[in-house]
Each structure stands twice: as structure tokens, then as C-alpha cells.
Amino acid sequence: MRELDELFAALGRSRFRSSFQLNTHDSHYLHAKGLPxxxxxxxxxxxxxxxxxxxVNDGKQTPFRGHPVFVAQHATACCCRGCLQKWHLIPAGRALxxxxxxYVLQVLMHWLEKVY
Incomplete structure (x- = not known):
């Protein structure tokens, strides 16, 4: 697992990961429901x-939109086990x-708090 500062610096250097933003619907949903x-x-x-x-569907289990958490998962590379292994050094093939x-929850909430 990586330190959050180091992780978010690396994510910021990725054109793909840094391109994710909440759309209007997801942003409204986040504010309506609240962070808890x-x-x-x-x-x-x-x-x-x-x-x-x-x-079974690893790599395809997280939609790109439809919920603020889904967007955060892609923005933070917490979307599938392959990305968790590559970006967060959490081995695939074993239960979390x-x-x-x-840790994954902290990463997602850190991103969501920044866009809240």
C-alpha cells in the first residue's frame, strides 16, 4: 500500500486518472446524500x-459513471484488482x-472530499 501523498502525486501525473471529474448528476447526488x-x-x-x-468480471465491474464512488474508483485506480495491484501494491488473487x-475506503474518501 502506498502513502496517500505519494499516491495522489502519481495519479496527478496520469492523464487518464487525472481526467476524472464528477458530472452534474453525480455532484448533486454527493451533496444531497452527504459524505457519511x-x-x-x-x-x-x-x-x-x-x-x-x-x-468473474474483474476489470469491468466498476461503471465509469452513475455514482460518485464509481468515478472516484477510476480516478484513484481502485476500480479493479489489476489497478489495485499496479497502483496500490495490493496483490490480486487473494481476498482483500x-x-x-x-485503505481503499480512505483513498476513495480522500478524493471525494477534495471534490465535495
């Missing part, structure tokens, strides 16, 4: 879509430990 509710959604998405050791899931 969105954090609960993120925790649920992580547990269901990222935490299993093997994911509780501390891995908490």
Missing part, C-alpha cells in the same frame, strides 16, 4: 466488487483483508 452516506456506499461497493479473491478495504 457516500462512505457507506463506498464500503459496500468495496466489499462486494473488490474484496473477493476472484472476480480488512485493512486493505479500509
Amino acid at each position: 452516506v457516500i462512505q457507506d456506499h463506498a464500503r459496500d461497493f468495496i466489499a462486494k466488487r473488490l474484496a473477493p479473491a476472484l472476480i 483483508h480488512a485493512d486493505d478495504q479500509e
